[in-house]
Amino acid sequence: MTRLSSQTLGRLPASIRRPAYDRAALQPGIVHLGLGAFARAHLCEYTDDALERDFGAWGIVGASLQRPDQRDRLKPQDGLYCFLKRAPEGPQLRIIGSVLDVLVAPEDPAALVTRLAAAETRIVSLTVTEKGYCHDPATGRLKDDHPDILHDLEHPDAPRSAIGLIVAALRIRKREGLAPFTALSCDNLPHNGMVLHGLVRDFAALRDDALSQWIEANGAFPATMVDRIVPATTEADIAEVAGLLGLKDAAPVIGEPFRQWAIEDAFALGRPKWEDVGAQMVSEVAPFEFMKLRMLNGAHSSLAYLGYLAGHETVAQASGDPILARFLQGLWGEIIPAVPAPQGVDLKAYAGDLLSRFQNPAIKHRTWQIAMDGSQKLPQRLLGTIRDRLKAGASIDHLALGVAAWMAYVAGTDEAGAPIDVRDPLATEFARISAAAGRDAGALSQGLIGIEAIFGADLPHQATFTQAVARHLESLFAKGAKATAEAVSA
Structure with a gap:
């Protein structure tokens, strides 16, 4: 040719x-x-x-x-x-x-x-x-x-x-x-x-x-x-x-x-x-970086863990699921108040653009790939927003579910009982904690939240956070990702 x-x-x-x-x-x-x-x-x-x-x-x-x-x-x-x-x-x-x-x-x-x-x-x-x-x-x-x-x-x-x-x-x-x-x-x-x-x-x-x-x-x-x-x-x-x-x-x-x-x-x-x-x-790019990190990357990670657990191979499939799409809307509802709007940006419109991008069936982003290296990603993508919401006395229900979904994922077994190939610098530590806790959501969440390199010295002592994560993790084990996401977004 x-x-x-x-x-x-x-x-x-x-x-x-x-x-x-x-x-x-x-x-x-x-x-x-x-x-x-x-x-x-x-x-x-x-x-x-x-x-x-x-x-x-x-x-x-x-x-x-x-x-x-x-x-x-x-x-x-x-x-x-x-x-x-x-x-x-x-x-x-x-x-x-x-x-x-x-x-x-x-x-x-x-x-x-x-x-x-x-x-x-x-x-x-x-x-x-x-x-x-x-x-x-x-x-x-x-x-x-x-x-x-x-x-x-x-x-x-x-x-x-x-x-x-x-x-x-x-x-x-x-x-x-x-x-x-x-x-x-x-x-x-x-x-x-x-x-x-x-x-x-x-x-x-x-x-x-x-x-x-x-x-x-x-x-x-x-x-x-x-x-x-x-x-x-x-x-x-x-x-x-x-x-x-x-x-x-x-x-x-x-x-x-x-x-x-x-x-x-x-x-x-x-x-x-x-x-x-x-x-x-x-005049300043930092607000755009901050917006992208919390709104795009934070949602991407949360969706990847819930989507993988629910059996969705790609972001398009996961975000096209009406239940998980509603979860994303609720998640952005918690994130947006903790993000100063950059110059000339409407954050609600930006969230709408993100959902459209996630749902593009022609782009095949694998949930497993996005789920990699969560220990490196969670602190910036989700935990910073959670800290800000806790200081403001605001709800963290959707954000906590994102963290709980990560915990269910790194525990190493999906909802069908198949092993998950967890790729993370701390994968060995996750496996040790999971083996000790089994399917006890309280023990598993306590063990993982105790990893200071991820959660710092403060969040393990924030009862509002630890209790919400443990509650969502228990629901993920008992009812699955979709039922838990549907309940939190009701």
């Missing part, structure tokens, strides 16, 4: 959207480190939209920090690829044209540093995942003994970490009298701009105090909050896209129609007009 490329764009069906600007005239202005599926379904689409509204030198040069796969897929296609949005009413397709080139750091790190240091590079954005920051997530500080950091200190002209690449390029820009580019983290890290700023500054200080001070005085590191569900592309997806396009696309991306991007408006050398195409340029 003929490959998608600039030369074959004209063969596409007329119904498929393609770039409505002159790609031949597009010049690079953004270098993106970590050009994975999420970046191509989020940053690249927003930029493609902005170029159609207000054309400028904002083309994207992607950089792969580990493997050449992305370059090898996109280069023969002139950077073009299809974005397939899976909507309940059917697939939506468009061709994204904002990516001009892809570099591979391990093959030629100097070439990537040169591109980063070039005067025309005004934004360096990142989606390198949390581990790509070479930092301690608990403190946000640089791990100066990280193998990649040690390598980059010893080989400053051939860095392999994102932090090392950024600092190497900023060093050249300082030497040549150029202003620093804006470094824009698009990773799902709390306070990502502040974290990136500190890591770049600290790494620079290990090499050159003057460089670190220059970055501190002149650098720009806006915070962002990104949101879109982008499942991994499968061979079946590639075949489906080929059938719809009539052309072979080796690099399609799959995502939901919903997208959100809140960006701190603090750029050193300009930016695309992303606000004209739906991004929210704000």
Whole structure:
């Protein structure tokens, strides 16, 4: 089958959207480190939209920090690829044209540093995942003994970490009298701009105090909050896209129609007009992070545990169950009063959008996958809200059921008596407590709430909380997830 490329764009069906600007005239202005599926379904689409509204030198040069796969897929296609949005009413397709080139750091790190240091590079954005920051997530500080950091200190002209690449390029820009580019983290890290700023500054200080001070005085590191569900592309997806396009696309991306991007408006050398195409340029991103954590992530986890126990394999199936959908509405009713509304956001409308997203049958998010690592997720997703509600003397019935459902899940047996594959750093401790407690809800809840790393020193002594959790857990064991959720939402 003929490959998608600039030369074959004209063969596409007329119904498929393609770039409505002159790609031949597009010049690079953004270098993106970590050009994975999420970046191509989020940053690249927003930029493609902005170029159609207000054309400028904002083309994207992607950089792969580990493997050449992305370059090898996109280069023969002139950077073009299809974005397939899976909507309940059917697939939506468009061709994204904002990516001009892809570099591979391990093959030629100097070439990537040169591109980063070039005067025309005004934004360096990142989606390198949390581990790509070479930092301690608990403190946000640089791990100066990280193998990649040690390598980059010893080989400053051939860095392999994102932090090392950024600092190497900023060093050249300082030497040549150029202003620093804006470094824009698009990773799902709390306070990502502040974290990136500190890591770049600290790494620079290990090499050159003057460089670190220059970055501190002149650098720009806006915070962002990104949101879109982008499942991994499968061979079946590639075949489906080929059938719809009539052309072979080796690099399609799959995502939901919903997208959100809140960006701190603090750029050193300009930016695309992303606000004209739906991004929210704000003075502070933290409220958006907080909203997402409590409303989206808190609901996701609660639904995952109840849904799994009730026999639902995916979030769409679980949230499409009328009983569990009513539970979500009640849960958000408890969460919303504990969430300050971010600038320009209606929290009830946001909850409605979340339910629609959860119920999208075309996006298959497994409840088991979301249920992983609950010991790491519960403190931020649910327990913070519970503490706030307890201080206010407000109801925590739905929130407590979310915690009880987690307990029933980590006890290791589903409602049909089948074993649950519990994936969690504390899985061994859960199994020990569960074996001792058996199906005694009081003993099990007391044992699990006693894990201070999860529940702290305060919640085990909050009778309103402990009694509500034990009551719900007893009901889950006796009546099951759906009956318990129906009773709490009655």
